[in-house]
Amino acid sequence: MNIRSLFSTLLLVLASSFAFANSVSGWKPLLSANELNQILQAHSDAVTIIDIRPPNALDPDSSYNAGHIPGALSSPYGNWRGPAENPGKFLPQAQLTALVQGLGLNAETPTVVLHKGDSYSDFGAAARVYWTLKTAGLQQLAVVDGGFLAWKQAGLPISKDTATVTPSSYPATIQADWLASTSDVEQQLKQTNTKLLDARPADFFAGEKWHGAAAKPGTIAGAEDFDNKQWFRSGGPLLEAPEQLQTLAQQNDLTQAEVTVSFCNTGHWAATNWFVLSEVVGQPGVKLYPESMVEWSAAGLPMDNVPGRLKWAWLNTKQWFANTF
Numbered sequence: 001m002n003i004r005s006l007f008s009t010l011l012l013v014l015a016s017s018f019a020f021a022n023s024v025s026g027w028k029p030l031l032s033a034n035e036l037n038q039i040l041q042a043h044s045d046a047v048t049i050i051d052i053r054p055p056n057a058l059d060p061d062s063s064y065n066a067g068h069i070p071g072a073l074s075s076p077y078g079n080w081r082g083p084a085e086n087p088g089k090f091l092p093q094a095q096l097t098a099l100v101q102g103l104g105l106n107a108e109t110p111t112v113v114l115h116k117g118d119s120y121s122d123f124g125a126a127a128r129v130y131w132t133l134k135t136a137g138l139q140q141l142a143v144v145d146g147g148f149l150a151w152k153q154a155g156l157p158i159s160k161d162t163a164t165v166t167p168s169s170y171p172a173t174i175q176a177d178w179l180a181s182t183s184d185v186e187q188q189l190k191q192t193n194t195k196l197l198d199a200r201p202a203d204f205f206a207g208e209k210w211h212g213a214a215a216k217p218g219t220i221a222g223a224e225d226f227d228n229k230q231w232f233r234s235g236g237p238l239l240e241a242p243e244q245l246q247t248l249a250q251q252n253d254l255t256q257a258e259v260t261v262s263f264c265n266t267g268h269w270a271a272t273n274w275f276v277l278s279e280v281v282g283q284p285g286v287k288l289y290p291e292s293m294v295e296w297s298a299a300g301l302p303m304d305n306v307p308g309r310l311k312w313a314w315l316n317t318k319q320w321f322a323n324t325f
Contacts, residue, residue, distance in 0.1 A: 024110050024140070029130075029279035030239065031142045033150040036069075036112060044071065048165070049112045050103060052077040052129055053148065061149060062116050069151060070159040072114060073103055077125045080132055081266075082291075085213055086298075088266030090179065090290045096136050097172040104165035105133075107173075110140045117147020120229050120236025120272070127271035130279075131288050135179050136172035143275070146238050178278065180261045180287040182295055188261055189221060189302065195257035196223040199269040200293075207305035208315070211265035214297045217315065220263065221302035226252055228264075228272040242280055249281045263289040263296075 024043050026035055040047060049072035051064050060066035064074040079099060082089025091099070105111060111133060115126035126143045133141055144150065152158065180188070188194040198219050203209045205225040210217035219225070229235055231245060239245065249255050254277060262277070264270040267290035278286040289296075297303065307315060 027110060027140060027142065029142055029275070030145050030242070031112065032145055033154045033156060036142075036144055036151070037154070037156050040069075040071075043110070047110045047112060048073065048103065048105060049114055050075050050129065051114045051148070052080070052125055053114075053116050054078075061118070061152070065160065065162070067152075067158040067160055068148070069114065070157050070161070071163050073163050073165055075099070075103060075129075077115075077129065080129050086266075086291060086294055087213065088268065088290045088292050088294060090135075091132070093172055093174060096132070096174075097170075100133070100136055100138075100170055100172050101167045104168050105138060106168050106170040107137050107139050109138065109168075110142075111138055112142045112144060114144050114151075115147040117144070117149040117237050120232040121269065122147065123232070123237065123239070124228065124268040124270075124272045127275040128268055128290075131178060131271050131274055135175050137170075137175055149237070178274070178287055180289040182289075182291060182299060182301070184287075185220065185261055185263070185289050185296070186301060188259060191259065193258035195254070195260045196220050197254070197260055197262050197270075197273055198223045198225040199228040199262055199264040199273040200225070201227050201229070204265070205305065207307050210297075211294055213294045214265065215300075216297050216303070216306055216312070218297070218303040218306035219293070220296055221304050223263075223304065226254065226273060228269045231272065231276050239276070239280075245276055245280050249277060249283065255281065255283050257285070259285045259287065261287050261289050263292040265293050266290075267292045 026039055049069050051068050051072040051074055053062055053064050054076050055064045055074050057063040081087050113126045113129045115122050130141050130143050198205050205219050207217040231239055233240055262270040262273040274286055274288040277283045
């Protein structure tokens with residue numbers, strides 16, 4: 001086969017794969033359990049489900065091995081996170097490639113991320129893995145609203161068989177469109193068309209609480225707060241309807257900035273704000289700062305709401321008592 005024929009064949013294969021992936025009817029970033037079930041009935045061999053619960057846990061609903069969607073692959077959330085001293089650290093490209101290949105994924109694979117679904121905070125895990133896969137170059141992704149519990153409560157099939165897959169050779173190709181590094185955020189401090197959006201509860205934003213790995217309480221200088229819990233019906237675990245999410249974004253002035261940087265402590269809650277604004281509302285220019293306040297505070301960069309010396313001592317004492325007694 002000459003070079004021209006080989007090139008034409010490769011183009012045909014790629015075009016066919018792309019067309020097939022986009023032929024999955026009903027696909028969207030946020031799927032209900034019943035919507036996913038309908039997709040699987042029509043395309044079960046084409047869709048990959050990544051179950052990010054631990055393989056074994058005391059609570060059966062938290063455990064992949066105790067029961068999962070038939071054919072789902074186990075890939076615990078911890079595999080997608082950084083070290084204890086910087087849990088939100090974005091994975092090195094080689095490690096990300098190994099994860100993606102081990103799950104048999106390529107850029108066109110329709111992929112669903114499944115969490116337990118017991119709280120609004122748990123949704124952040126699925127959103128973070130979704131964001132990581134999108135940043136690695138995957139093009140067709142979804143999260144199940146309500147996670148495994150919604151699937152179980154709908155009376156849909158559950159299996160205990162461990163699924164396996166043939167590894168792919170896809171090299172994770174980092175897409176910077178949705179990624180903000182510490183230096184990127186530092187540059188954005190000077191921009192008037194940028195919104196720095198703190199996804200944490202108000203007490204974190206105000207410097208009353210902080211993550212154990214953070215150097216000090218407070219928020220990024222100039223940031224605004226929008227607690228990610230506000231996207232959820234009665235505080236979780238199900239998101240509000242898409243039209244209500246759109247209304248919330250507009251009412252809170254979250255659709256006007258040219259660039260929005262979502263952050264929290266470690267890029268977990270912030271992944272929810274990113275997911276809703278970018279993937280459901282459709283707001284362009286939304287980025288996630290994965291390392292968030294843990295790295296920002298350690299770097300000694302500009303912050304607001306940092307407590308003074310006396311208040312800082314009092315907060316430390318209060319937290320010590322809370323953790324000790």
